[in-house]
Amino acid sequence: MEAARTQTHQVKVGDVAIGGGAPVAVQSMTNAAMVPSDHGPVLDLAGNLKQIELLADAGCEIARVAIPNRASLATFADICAASPLPVVADIHFDHLIAIGAARAGASKLRINPGNIGTLAEVDEVIEVAGECGIPIRIGVNAGSLDSKWRDKSDWTLAERLCASVTEYVEHFNQRSFHDIVISAKAHDVLATIETYRLLSKELPTTPLHLGVTEAGTIRQGTVKSSVGLGVLLCEGIGDTFRVSLTAPPEEEIAVAWEILAACGLRRRSPELVSCPTCGRCQVDMISLAQEVERRLQKLKSPIKVAVMGCVVNGPGEAADADIGVACGRGAGIIFAGGKQIRKVPVDQIVDALFEEIAALEAKR
């Protein structure tokens, strides 16, 4: 832990708490293609539910679904009823969809008050969310900032995003609506960091939903999200987040959990310490580490496993892990609880490691 977690007002999304000292919650969004109906294209019930189940299996805690039109509200209600995760409704341009989504069983609404309708229409959404007892995320993006703020060319992007969000939060609070989460995303990592630092200072009690938006495909998106969210989470900023990748949604969850683990906040699965291999290495480390990683993915316990290729750091790291192997020529020395326990030929290393892992899990 780098810094004390900011203490924010806690809101509940279904049974998942956000803010107020709750664990940083992991979320993602479905992207199933729409299906034809008598009223034009609508949300795909089966496609969304299948994705939400994949997300839940991967460790997602909150699922978001975009509702593109009023004709999709009936399907959205069915999704909420069958979903194993609380469902957030993501709505743009039509306050009646937001109102319909709240009544259809959404556990949270995500709107940009600047594009959902008039202020009076925003107030109708606030009122219905209050009746339904669900929170609202006020979400602003650099790509759709209200022209009032977008054109303040002497302000930084962070200042413009923060001003826009702050104005909306004040509007909601004046209407006695306080179950708010806020987000203000940019695709630029440094702008994102600056924006959330500013938000956490200006609105210290409002839970923050972090994200580097439109971060790109897997490699670029993973790096941008890890740097941006990593810097913020290590400073104690952020109560929930979504990793945004142009990739299947469950990939976002895998990266999200790696970020939480790297920041020392939460760990869902085993940690693999594996060396990058070099000229000293006398076994096929890449295959060995991949095979160990593949088999570790089936485990849910937060144990630490080290797979090391040589005698330089191998014995030290293997002994530091719960279970480890330090490889040498044609053989590996298996360590458990800091002690060397046996030496096995290369082709038996993976099995030997998992025997010891099973023994450790049985003991725990």
Next chain:
Amino acid sequence: MEAARTQTHQVKVGDVAIGGGAPVAVQSMTNAAMVPSDHGPVLDLAGNLKQIELLADAGCEIARVAIPNRASLATFADICAASPLPVVADIHFDHLIAIGAARAGASKLRINPGNIGTLAEVDEVIEVAGECGIPIRIGVNAGSLDSKWRDKSDWTLAERLCASVTEYVEHFNQRSFHDIVISAKAHDVLATIETYRLLSKELPTTPLHLGVTEAGTIRQGTVKSSVGLGVLLCEGIGDTFRVSLTAPPEEEIAVAWEILAACGLRRRSPELVSCPTCGRCQVDMISLAQEVERRLQKLKSPIKVAVMGCVVNGPGEAADADIGVACGRGAGIIFAGGKQIRKVPVDQIVDALFEEIAALEAKR
């Protein structure tokens, strides 16, 4: 830029400057398997040179080669002579290999003074490096920390690593050797961050080589490196770094450049802003973004390209990029320099984007 770059003493690794305000240098390490010889297994000349060429193509600026035995020194000399990149010799356990490597043409030595031999032997290495005019990286790892420090159980790992490095640096300085780079790596991200913050405070003028060691396979290693190095680089800490992945070395370079770009420090290739897709999206965004990414990889200019799936943030992001497309039903609107320039059917989007990119590059 988050913070002023720490001003360090500049050292030269071949023609690449490290520290003293030079751009943060990107490095990696070969891992070609050894080949048999009359003297037992030795470095593979062709294998190492091929990897170094792949690394150079990917944007690597310094290549490191582990020299496992004295019999490999002749091959190491040949690698140095033919390499397109300056070569760092990585040596453990035998100071005579370090001395041989310096004389064989290494552009830098990387040693852990604690395992290379006696202090008198370390002094011999220092003397020969001085004669050859090459710097030395003093590299300490949590997995091979000297027992003198390892056993100080009331100290944090960062304090132990920093104490070990500081003692070595003082020893080198007493011998009037100042062309030093230091590293102190741990596989734990928070320990790594704490260690380098401490080093930059304790040794403010010594260039720092950053790394999260043994970070694991591609996903975990990318996230751990991005969080750890991202936090440090955003604070202005770090003069060169290696991303450590259990994967082919050129993957490390691709991630390294993404980290530098995310931190706003250096950019080598185009930036792709692409949305994560959602239920609003009416085109196959993942395929589209992947195809654009694939074709962008051939370009070296730092242009920004946006590929967006819908009208929420699409027009804003597309207009903000150098070249962009905001997709709608069956068509995409192409933007250049902030202006809509044409509308094309979905199957012509990629070609239209690259026509505009080519036109922009020709103009520049």
